[in-house]
Amino acid sequence: MDITNYVVLAAVLFAIGATTVLLRRNAIVVFMGVELMLNATNLAFVTFARMHGDLTGQVLAFFVMVVAAAEVVVGLAIIVTIFRTRRSASVDDVNLLKG
Amino acid sequence: MTPAGLEISGGETVLFWVIAPLMVLAALGLLFVKRAVHAAMCLVFVMVSMAILYIAQEAPFLGVVQVVVYTGAVMMLFLFVLMLVGVDASDSLTETIRGQRWIGLLIGIGLAVLLGAVVGRAAFPPAAGLNGGDPGGVANPQGLARVLFSQYVVAMEAVGVLLVTAAVGALVLTHRRRLTPKQDQRAVADARVRALPDGVVLTPLPSPGVYATSNAMDTPALGPDGEQVPQSVSRVLRIRGQEKAAPHAPGTELVETQAQVGGSRSTGTREGEA
Numbered sequence: 001m002d003i004t005n006y007v008v009l010a011a012v013l014f015a016i017g018a019t020t021v022l023l024r025r026n027a028i029v030v031f032m033g034v035e036l037m038l039n040a041t042n043l044a045f046v047t048f049a050r051m052h053g054d055l056t057g058q059v060l061a062f063f064v065m066v067v068a069a070a071e072v073v074v075g076l077a078i079i080v081t082i083f084r085t086r087r088s089a090s091v092d093d094v095n096l097l098k099g
Numbered sequence: 100m101t102p103a104g105l106e107i108s109g110g111e112t113v114l115f116w117v118i119a120p121l122m123v124l125a126a127l128g129l130l131f132v133k134r135a136v137h138a139a140m141c142l143v144f145v146m147v148s149m150a151i152l153y154i155a156q157e158a159p160f161l162g163v164v165q166v167v168v169y170t171g172a173v174m175m176l177f178l179f180v181l182m183l184v185g186v187d188a189s190d191s192l193t194e195t196i197r198g199q200r201w202i203g204l205l206i207g208i209g210l211a212v213l214l215g216a217v218v219g220r221a222a223f224p225p226a227a228g229l230n231g232g233d234p235g236g237v238a239n240p241q242g243l244a245r246v247l248f249s250q251y252v253v254a255m256e257a258v259g260v261l262l263v264t265a266a267v268g269a270l271v272l273t274h275r276r277r278l279t280p281k282q283d284q285r286a287v288a289d290a291r292v293r294a295l296p297d298g299v300v301l302t303p304l305p306s307p308g309v310y311a312t313s314n315a316m317d318t319p320a321l322g323p324d325g326e327q328v329p330q331s332v333s334r335v336l337r338i339r340g341q342e343k344a345a346p347h348a349p350g351t352e353l354v355e356t357q358a359q360v361g362g363s364r365s366t367g368t369r370e371g372e373a
Contacts, residue, residue, distance in 0.1 A: 015207055026135050028180060028181060039146060043152065043153075046156050049229070051227065055229070063251075070264075074269055083184045
Protein backbone atom coordinates (compact mmCIF):
# COMPACT_ATOMS: atom_id res chain seq x y z
CA MET A 1 0.00 0.00 0.00
CA ASP A 2 1.15 3.49 -0.81
CA ILE A 3 1.20 6.12 1.92
CA THR A 4 -0.70 8.52 -0.36
CA ASN A 5 -3.85 6.48 0.35
CA TYR A 6 -4.05 8.33 3.65
CA VAL A 7 -3.96 11.64 1.80
CA VAL A 8 -6.74 10.48 -0.50
CA LEU A 9 -8.82 9.46 2.52
CA ALA A 10 -8.23 12.90 4.06
CA ALA A 11 -9.35 14.59 0.83
CA VAL A 12 -12.54 12.50 0.68
CA LEU A 13 -13.40 13.26 4.31
CA PHE A 14 -12.72 16.96 3.75
CA ALA A 15 -15.05 17.05 0.74
CA ILE A 16 -17.80 15.26 2.68
CA GLY A 17 -17.42 17.75 5.54
CA ALA A 18 -17.64 20.69 3.14
CA THR A 19 -20.76 19.24 1.52
CA THR A 20 -22.31 18.81 4.97
CA VAL A 21 -21.67 22.48 5.71
CA LEU A 22 -23.30 23.46 2.42
CA LEU A 23 -26.34 21.18 2.56
CA ARG A 24 -27.50 20.71 6.13
CA ARG A 25 -29.70 23.32 7.77
CA ASN A 26 -29.41 22.43 11.44
CA ALA A 27 -26.69 24.69 12.83
CA ILE A 28 -25.28 21.93 15.06
CA VAL A 29 -24.89 19.49 12.16
CA VAL A 30 -23.25 22.25 10.11
CA PHE A 31 -20.82 22.63 12.97
CA MET A 32 -20.10 18.90 12.95
CA GLY A 33 -19.22 19.27 9.26
CA VAL A 34 -16.64 21.89 10.19
CA GLU A 35 -15.20 19.48 12.77
CA LEU A 36 -14.96 16.75 10.13
CA MET A 37 -13.03 19.10 7.84
CA LEU A 38 -10.59 19.97 10.64
CA ASN A 39 -10.09 16.28 11.38
CA ALA A 40 -9.40 15.54 7.73
CA THR A 41 -6.69 18.20 7.61
CA ASN A 42 -5.20 16.70 10.77
CA LEU A 43 -4.98 13.32 9.09
CA ALA A 44 -3.19 14.94 6.15
CA PHE A 45 -0.78 16.68 8.54
CA VAL A 46 0.08 13.43 10.33
CA THR A 47 0.57 11.64 7.01
CA PHE A 48 2.87 14.35 5.68
CA ALA A 49 4.87 14.29 8.93
CA ARG A 50 5.43 10.58 8.42
CA MET A 51 6.15 11.03 4.74
CA HIS A 52 8.88 13.62 5.31
CA GLY A 53 10.21 12.20 8.57
CA ASP A 54 9.61 15.53 10.28
CA LEU A 55 7.65 16.00 13.50
CA THR A 56 6.50 19.54 12.63
CA GLY A 57 3.40 18.14 10.97
CA GLN A 58 2.35 16.41 14.17
CA VAL A 59 2.93 19.63 16.14
CA LEU A 60 0.72 21.54 13.71
CA ALA A 61 -2.00 18.88 14.01
CA PHE A 62 -1.80 19.31 17.77
CA PHE A 63 -2.30 23.07 17.43
CA VAL A 64 -5.26 22.51 15.10
CA MET A 65 -6.86 20.31 17.75
CA VAL A 66 -6.46 22.98 20.45
CA VAL A 67 -7.84 25.75 18.24
CA ALA A 68 -10.73 23.49 17.21
CA ALA A 69 -11.59 22.89 20.86
CA ALA A 70 -11.70 26.65 21.52
CA GLU A 71 -13.74 27.21 18.37
CA VAL A 72 -16.29 24.55 19.37
CA VAL A 73 -16.78 26.10 22.79
CA VAL A 74 -17.48 29.57 21.40
CA GLY A 75 -19.56 28.32 18.45
CA LEU A 76 -21.81 26.15 20.59
CA ALA A 77 -22.28 29.03 23.04
CA ILE A 78 -23.43 31.20 20.13
CA ILE A 79 -25.83 28.47 18.96
CA VAL A 80 -27.30 28.16 22.46
CA THR A 81 -27.76 31.93 22.67
CA ILE A 82 -29.46 32.07 19.27
CA PHE A 83 -31.70 29.19 20.24
CA ARG A 84 -32.72 31.00 23.40
CA THR A 85 -33.80 34.12 21.57
CA ARG A 86 -35.24 32.53 18.40
CA ARG A 87 -36.34 29.07 19.67
CA SER A 88 -34.74 27.47 16.61
CA ALA A 89 -31.37 26.04 15.60
CA SER A 90 -31.94 26.26 11.86
CA VAL A 91 -29.42 28.35 9.96
CA ASP A 92 -32.17 29.69 7.68
CA ASP A 93 -34.11 31.30 10.49
CA VAL A 94 -31.30 33.70 11.38
CA ASN A 95 -32.37 36.52 9.09
CA LEU A 96 -32.71 39.44 11.49
CA LEU A 97 -30.62 41.66 9.24
CA LYS A 98 -32.95 41.12 6.29
CA GLY A 99 -35.22 44.11 5.72
CA MET B 100 15.58 9.91 10.81
CA THR B 101 17.67 9.11 7.82
CA PRO B 102 15.42 8.68 4.81
CA ALA B 103 16.00 4.97 4.67
CA GLY B 104 12.54 4.48 3.18
CA LEU B 105 9.44 3.23 4.83
CA GLU B 106 7.90 -0.19 4.34
CA ILE B 107 4.22 -0.16 5.21
CA SER B 108 3.48 -3.48 6.85
CA GLY B 109 0.76 -5.83 5.71
CA GLY B 110 -1.04 -5.39 9.02
CA GLU B 111 -1.29 -1.67 8.48
CA THR B 112 -2.58 -2.21 4.96
CA VAL B 113 -5.36 -4.47 6.24
CA LEU B 114 -6.14 -1.98 9.02
CA PHE B 115 -6.41 0.86 6.53
CA TRP B 116 -8.66 -1.00 4.13
CA VAL B 117 -10.94 -2.09 6.96
CA ILE B 118 -11.18 1.30 8.65
CA ALA B 119 -11.14 3.73 5.71
CA PRO B 120 -14.39 2.55 4.03
CA LEU B 121 -16.14 2.48 7.40
CA MET B 122 -14.95 6.03 8.07
CA VAL B 123 -16.22 7.26 4.72
CA LEU B 124 -19.57 5.53 5.35
CA ALA B 125 -19.92 7.15 8.78
CA ALA B 126 -18.96 10.54 7.33
CA LEU B 127 -21.65 10.11 4.66
CA GLY B 128 -24.04 9.37 7.50
CA LEU B 129 -23.37 12.91 8.70
CA LEU B 130 -24.73 14.05 5.36
CA PHE B 131 -27.80 11.83 5.09
CA VAL B 132 -28.95 10.96 8.60
CA LYS B 133 -32.03 12.84 9.71
CA ARG B 134 -31.60 13.30 13.46
CA ALA B 135 -28.77 15.40 14.83
CA VAL B 136 -28.00 12.85 17.57
CA HIS B 137 -27.39 10.13 14.98
CA ALA B 138 -25.10 12.50 13.09
CA ALA B 139 -23.16 13.05 16.32
CA MET B 140 -22.77 9.29 16.76
CA CYS B 141 -21.47 8.97 13.19
CA LEU B 142 -18.93 11.70 13.90
CA VAL B 143 -17.82 9.96 17.11
CA PHE B 144 -17.15 6.82 15.07
CA VAL B 145 -15.12 8.80 12.52
CA MET B 146 -13.05 10.40 15.28
CA VAL B 147 -12.27 7.16 17.11
CA SER B 148 -11.23 5.55 13.81
CA MET B 149 -9.09 8.60 13.13
CA ALA B 150 -7.33 8.03 16.47
CA ILE B 151 -6.59 4.43 15.45
CA LEU B 152 -5.11 5.66 12.17
CA TYR B 153 -2.94 8.19 14.05
CA ILE B 154 -1.53 5.45 16.26
CA ALA B 155 -0.90 3.30 13.18
CA GLN B 156 0.89 6.26 11.61
CA GLU B 157 3.54 6.61 14.33
CA ALA B 158 1.69 9.36 16.18
CA PRO B 159 0.65 7.70 19.45
CA PHE B 160 0.47 10.97 21.37
CA LEU B 161 -1.89 12.53 18.84
CA GLY B 162 -4.01 9.38 18.87
CA VAL B 163 -4.52 9.64 22.62
CA VAL B 164 -5.16 13.40 22.39
CA GLN B 165 -7.69 12.74 19.64
CA VAL B 166 -9.67 10.38 21.89
CA VAL B 167 -9.44 12.63 24.94
CA VAL B 168 -10.10 15.98 23.27
CA TYR B 169 -12.41 15.15 20.39
CA THR B 170 -14.51 12.18 21.48
CA GLY B 171 -14.17 12.96 25.16
CA ALA B 172 -14.67 16.71 25.31
CA VAL B 173 -15.85 18.12 21.99
CA MET B 174 -18.43 15.47 21.13
CA MET B 175 -19.75 15.40 24.70
CA LEU B 176 -20.20 19.17 24.42
CA PHE B 177 -22.10 18.62 21.17
CA LEU B 178 -24.37 16.08 22.88
CA PHE B 179 -25.01 18.42 25.80
CA VAL B 180 -25.99 21.23 23.43
CA LEU B 181 -28.21 18.79 21.52
CA MET B 182 -29.96 18.01 24.78
CA LEU B 183 -30.52 21.73 25.33
CA VAL B 184 -31.53 22.54 21.78
CA GLY B 185 -32.52 19.36 19.98
CA VAL B 186 -36.20 19.32 20.82
CA ASP B 187 -37.23 21.48 17.90
CA ALA B 188 -37.42 19.60 14.63
CA SER B 189 -35.35 22.10 12.65
CA ASP B 190 -34.21 19.56 10.09
CA SER B 191 -37.10 20.03 7.73
CA LEU B 192 -36.23 19.02 4.20
CA THR B 193 -37.98 21.87 2.39
CA GLU B 194 -35.65 24.21 0.57
CA THR B 195 -35.81 27.87 1.43
CA ILE B 196 -33.41 28.94 -1.30
CA ARG B 197 -34.44 27.37 -4.61
CA GLY B 198 -31.91 24.95 -6.08
CA GLN B 199 -29.59 25.35 -3.10
CA ARG B 200 -29.36 21.60 -2.54
CA TRP B 201 -28.19 20.84 -6.08
CA ILE B 202 -25.78 23.75 -6.16
CA GLY B 203 -24.33 22.64 -2.81
CA LEU B 204 -24.02 19.06 -4.00
CA LEU B 205 -22.34 20.21 -7.20
CA ILE B 206 -19.83 22.34 -5.28
CA GLY B 207 -19.11 19.43 -2.92
CA ILE B 208 -18.49 16.97 -5.75
CA GLY B 209 -16.40 19.57 -7.56
CA LEU B 210 -14.25 20.00 -4.47
CA ALA B 211 -13.80 16.24 -4.16
CA VAL B 212 -12.77 15.95 -7.82
CA LEU B 213 -10.38 18.88 -7.51
CA LEU B 214 -8.72 17.52 -4.37
CA GLY B 215 -8.52 14.05 -5.90
CA ALA B 216 -6.89 15.44 -9.04
CA VAL B 217 -4.33 17.38 -7.01
CA VAL B 218 -3.46 14.38 -4.83
CA GLY B 219 -3.33 12.11 -7.87
CA ARG B 220 -1.05 14.34 -9.89
CA ALA B 221 1.30 15.50 -7.14
CA ALA B 222 4.70 13.85 -7.01
CA PHE B 223 5.24 12.77 -3.42
CA PRO B 224 8.73 11.91 -2.19
CA PRO B 225 9.34 8.33 -1.09
CA ALA B 226 7.98 8.00 2.44
CA ALA B 227 10.73 8.47 5.00
CA GLY B 228 8.96 7.35 8.18
CA LEU B 229 9.66 8.71 11.62
CA ASN B 230 11.24 5.84 13.50
CA GLY B 231 12.92 3.77 10.86
CA GLY B 232 12.35 0.75 13.08
CA ASP B 233 14.47 2.32 15.82
CA PRO B 234 12.62 2.19 19.17
CA GLY B 235 14.54 5.24 20.40
CA GLY B 236 13.57 7.31 17.38
CA VAL B 237 11.92 10.70 17.37
CA ALA B 238 8.33 9.55 17.00
CA ASN B 239 7.70 9.14 20.70
CA PRO B 240 6.02 11.79 22.87
CA GLN B 241 9.42 12.96 24.10
CA GLY B 242 10.47 13.90 20.59
CA LEU B 243 7.21 15.74 20.06
CA ALA B 244 7.65 17.60 23.37
CA ARG B 245 11.17 18.62 22.34
CA VAL B 246 9.87 20.25 19.15
CA LEU B 247 6.83 21.73 20.87
CA PHE B 248 8.69 23.39 23.72
CA SER B 249 11.71 24.61 21.80
CA GLN B 250 10.67 25.74 18.33
CA TYR B 251 7.02 26.44 19.07
CA VAL B 252 7.07 27.62 22.67
CA VAL B 253 5.61 31.06 21.84
CA ALA B 254 2.77 29.49 19.88
CA MET B 255 2.19 27.15 22.80
CA GLU B 256 1.78 30.09 25.19
CA ALA B 257 -0.50 31.91 22.73
CA VAL B 258 -2.67 28.82 22.47
CA GLY B 259 -2.95 28.72 26.26
CA VAL B 260 -4.17 32.33 26.26
CA LEU B 261 -6.61 31.44 23.47
CA LEU B 262 -8.09 28.56 25.47
CA VAL B 263 -8.65 30.72 28.55
CA THR B 264 -10.22 33.44 26.39
CA ALA B 265 -12.53 30.92 24.75
CA ALA B 266 -13.67 29.57 28.11
CA VAL B 267 -14.40 33.07 29.43
CA GLY B 268 -16.09 34.00 26.15
CA ALA B 269 -18.39 30.97 26.34
CA LEU B 270 -19.33 31.90 29.91
CA VAL B 271 -20.11 35.48 28.87
CA LEU B 272 -22.12 34.38 25.82
CA THR B 273 -24.30 31.89 27.65
CA HIS B 274 -24.78 34.10 30.70
CA ARG B 275 -28.35 35.30 30.92
CA ARG B 276 -28.97 38.65 32.54
CA ARG B 277 -32.27 38.89 34.38
CA LEU B 278 -34.39 41.58 32.73
CA THR B 279 -37.68 40.94 34.51
CA PRO B 280 -38.36 40.30 38.20
CA LYS B 281 -38.07 36.70 39.30
CA GLN B 282 -41.20 34.60 38.80
CA ASP B 283 -41.82 33.04 42.19
CA GLN B 284 -44.55 30.55 43.06
CA ARG B 285 -46.95 33.30 44.13
CA ALA B 286 -46.59 35.14 40.80
CA VAL B 287 -47.09 31.93 38.80
CA ALA B 288 -50.26 31.07 40.73
CA ASP B 289 -51.63 34.60 40.31
CA ALA B 290 -50.92 34.56 36.58
CA ARG B 291 -52.74 31.25 36.19
CA VAL B 292 -55.80 32.51 38.05
CA ARG B 293 -55.78 35.68 35.96
CA ALA B 294 -55.64 33.62 32.75
CA LEU B 295 -58.60 31.48 33.86
CA PRO B 296 -61.16 33.24 31.57
CA ASP B 297 -58.97 32.47 28.55
CA GLY B 298 -59.48 28.75 28.98
CA VAL B 299 -56.30 27.91 30.92
CA VAL B 300 -56.74 25.04 33.33
CA LEU B 301 -55.84 25.70 36.91
CA THR B 302 -54.92 22.16 37.85
CA PRO B 303 -51.79 20.31 36.75
CA LEU B 304 -51.89 18.64 33.35
CA PRO B 305 -53.27 15.09 33.29
CA SER B 306 -50.75 12.26 33.36
CA PRO B 307 -50.40 9.92 30.33
CA GLY B 308 -52.60 6.91 30.02
CA VAL B 309 -51.90 3.55 31.64
CA TYR B 310 -53.55 0.61 29.93
CA ALA B 311 -53.28 -3.13 30.06
CA THR B 312 -51.30 -3.15 26.80
CA SER B 313 -49.01 -0.21 27.52
CA ASN B 314 -48.02 1.99 30.39
CA ALA B 315 -45.63 4.17 28.41
CA MET B 316 -45.32 7.95 28.44
CA ASP B 317 -46.32 8.26 24.77
CA THR B 318 -49.95 7.09 24.98
CA PRO B 319 -52.48 9.80 25.84
CA ALA B 320 -55.04 9.39 28.59
CA LEU B 321 -58.75 9.11 27.80
CA GLY B 322 -61.03 11.80 29.13
CA PRO B 323 -64.41 11.04 30.75
CA ASP B 324 -66.02 11.44 27.33
CA GLY B 325 -63.81 8.75 25.83
CA GLU B 326 -61.79 11.22 23.76
CA GLN B 327 -57.99 11.29 23.91
CA VAL B 328 -56.39 14.08 25.94
CA PRO B 329 -53.38 15.32 23.94
CA GLN B 330 -52.05 17.49 26.79
CA SER B 331 -51.38 14.37 28.83
CA VAL B 332 -48.39 13.49 26.61
CA SER B 333 -45.11 15.34 27.08
CA ARG B 334 -44.57 18.33 24.77
CA VAL B 335 -41.28 16.91 23.56
CA LEU B 336 -42.86 13.67 22.35
CA ARG B 337 -45.68 15.58 20.65
CA ILE B 338 -43.24 17.82 18.74
CA ARG B 339 -41.19 14.84 17.64
CA GLY B 340 -44.33 13.07 16.45
CA GLN B 341 -43.69 10.04 18.68
CA GLU B 342 -47.14 10.14 20.24
CA LYS B 343 -49.17 6.93 19.92
CA ALA B 344 -52.92 6.52 19.84
CA ALA B 345 -54.66 5.23 22.92
CA PRO B 346 -55.46 1.50 22.58
CA HIS B 347 -59.20 2.09 22.55
CA ALA B 348 -59.74 5.55 21.19
CA PRO B 349 -63.29 6.84 20.48
CA GLY B 350 -65.51 3.77 20.47
CA THR B 351 -63.63 1.93 17.73
CA GLU B 352 -62.13 -1.15 19.29
CA LEU B 353 -63.86 -1.12 22.63
CA VAL B 354 -65.96 -4.21 21.91
CA GLU B 355 -62.98 -6.06 20.49
CA THR B 356 -60.91 -5.27 23.55
CA GLN B 357 -63.65 -6.52 25.84
CA ALA B 358 -63.77 -9.73 23.88
CA GLN B 359 -60.02 -10.11 24.30
CA VAL B 360 -60.28 -9.53 28.01
CA GLY B 361 -63.14 -12.01 28.31
CA GLY B 362 -61.77 -14.91 26.33
CA SER B 363 -58.00 -14.75 26.41
CA ARG B 364 -56.68 -16.09 29.62
CA SER B 365 -54.24 -18.13 27.58
CA THR B 366 -52.92 -14.94 25.94
CA GLY B 367 -52.17 -13.52 29.35
CA THR B 368 -50.18 -16.55 30.42
CA ARG B 369 -48.25 -16.57 27.18
CA GLU B 370 -47.26 -12.96 27.71
CA GLY B 371 -46.29 -13.82 31.25
CA GLU B 372 -43.94 -16.52 30.06
CA ALA B 373 -42.37 -14.35 27.35
